[in-house]
Amino acid sequence: MRTVQLRDAKARLSALVEAAEKGEASVITKHGRPAAMLVPMDMAERLIAAEGPSLAEMLLSIPAGFEVERDPTPLRAADL
Numbered sequence: 001m002r003t004v005q006l007r008d009a010k011a012r013l014s015a016l017v018e019a020a021e022k023g024e025a026s027v028i029t030k031h032g033r034p035a036a037m038l039v040p041m042d043m044a045e046r047l048i049a050a051e052g053p054s055l056a057e058m059l060l061s062i063p064a065g066f067e068v069e070r071d072p073t074p075l076r077a078a079d080l
Contacts, residue, residue: 003027006035 002024009016009028016026016038025039039047053061 001025001027003029003034006030009038 002019004012004016004026006028009026019026020038020040023040025037025043027034028036028038
């Protein structure tokens with residue numbers, strides 16, 4: 001894995017993308033600290049898939065007829 005400063009990454013973006021297509025990841029640093037990583041698509045897809053289901057997928061998986069009771073406590077008065 002190569003490490004590249006941000007200003008060099010801007011100048012050599014095409015080369016970094018070609019390296020990523022060949023399977024090589026690159027860390028981009030800003031002021032000497034890692035700020036971003038350019039990775040091959042297969043690695044990125046594995047990382048995204050490892051995160052688990054999206055919020056929409058979780059909400060759609062709630063069984064039909066799921067009821068939620070509302071709290072009957074009256075709201076407090078707002079002093080505007």
